[in-house]
Amino acid sequence: MSAVFSxxxxxxxxxxxxxxxxxAxxxxxxxxxxxxxxxASPSEASAASAPQGLAALLEFLAGLVRIGA
Known part of the structure; x- marks a missing residue:
């Protein structure tokens, strides 16, 4: 017996x-x-020795995907 809920x-x-x-x-x-x-503008960041730009971000994300797979 199931009740109908509406x-x-x-x-x-x-x-x-x-x-x-x-x-929100x-x-x-x-x-x-x-x-x-x-x-988009990594030259204004304070850590100039770190890898810069969108390419570094994409490489990091690709590494995360490889680890998770």
Whole structure:
């Protein structure tokens, strides 16, 4: 014996009406742009002896994928 569970249309509509606050979308966008700016202009970073640029990041990510596989 299984019971049939269904929500009323009013409960579904109320759940769909909820909206995110403006900062819930703005914060990830701002942080992504800041990280992208750091990767795109590595000459302004303080650690000049470290490997620079997007190529170093891609090599690091490739190494992570090889370790995980």
């Amino acid at each position: 929500r009323s249309p009013a409960a579904k509509a109320h759940r769909l009406r909820k909206r995110l606050p403006w900062w 979308l703005a914060l990830p966008v701002v942080s992504f742009i800041a990280l992208l700016a750091l990767v």
